[in-house]
Amino acid sequence: MDSVNLLALQQTRAATFFSQMALAISQVTAVFDDDDDDDDEEGVVVVKRRRRDNKSILQEEEQQRHRWDRFVIEHQNTALLRRHLKMTYDSFQTLLELIRPHLPTIKVDEEMDAAVRGGAGGGAIIPELQLYATIRYLSGASYSDICFFCCISTTSSLYRLYGRPSGQSTFLLK
């Protein structure tokens, strides 16, 4: 008898859970419904549109480039920045000025870059971010970690670290 009661309890719990889920999903989708301009559409089309909207919002939130200036302003006086850079921010800047001419940079239109930077995904990988990613790599982070918290795509992070792959290279010890 106990087992039957337990089963019933589990079923009711599952039912309440699913109902809550359904409520939450309906609330979330209601937001997207409000955003839609066309209300008079068939159900199938609406479902497709919802999926697309959902995906685009995820992209906007997650695939944004690491905002270096904002990161520095937030953490300039805390110990976090020094722990991440392994040195103070001042010496980081002096180091960057030393190696800035040697870093691979793509000449971009600044207005265009700022516009892209505000949106989803884009923006050039500035030298500060390159040096930051390199220091993180040398202090033990793996490629996937760097790609995640700097928000760089995998291929471009590999190019930054290794340079573009050339043909056969030979190793001479001396």
Next chain:
Amino acid sequence: MKFPKSPEECAPLAASFERISHQSVFTNCVGALDGYHLPIQPPSRSYTTDNNVRSSSYFSSHYESCGINIQACCDAHCRFTFLGIGGAGGITKDRAAVIDSGLADLIEGLPQGYICLADCAYQPTEKLIPLYGGDLELKNNDNANFNYFASQLRIRIEKAFALMIRKWGILHRPLSNDLPNIKDLITCIGCLHNICIDERLKVGEEDDVLLQSSRCHLPCQQLVYMDSCAVVSTSKNWTCVMCLSLFYLGLTPFRSIPTTY
């Protein structure tokens, strides 16, 4: 990273080594020298067929891993003045690697009267002074005394390696980079290591525990050094080992000595 060549460059290095030397015994040492087995993943065959070096010659049976021999020289503040690749880790010994990496030529080019210290694996020359190893240390009392004073300076290079490896965590596990890239990577890490130490010296954090000395706070008032015969209490009162042992034997009139750590 700059190896000293002129007497003007050598003088401050020698002065900083003289500071950490007990009773200023060494006045002309400009660097401590050592090799390090840098563990790497077993290299691919394409890099190793060109030379006489085989893939198996990177395996060192002593360290039980594949690796590269790194030759390094540092100053008294554990900053690297030289960092180079000596050869494949398995077959290259330190006395051959120091020639292959180009460090031997630099040391021979030192101005007259300046030396570098190294451990007993190296070939002694006029400018490169190794310590006495094995039976030689026990054979003669002078040899043991020399080793005592020289080890105080030579410990700096071991300290520098440890600082570098703890700080830059990519060296914690075997490097999986391509062999041609490892030289640049090591040089880069060495430069960053120097920058970090420069910054710490600028701030003025005195990390040189060996330099600290004080008087024993008990009436014996003996000058105690941190390296040899000092015990530091929690209340910053220094106690020499002699007073402490007398206390534990019950020969001193003092009721309590601050607890040690």
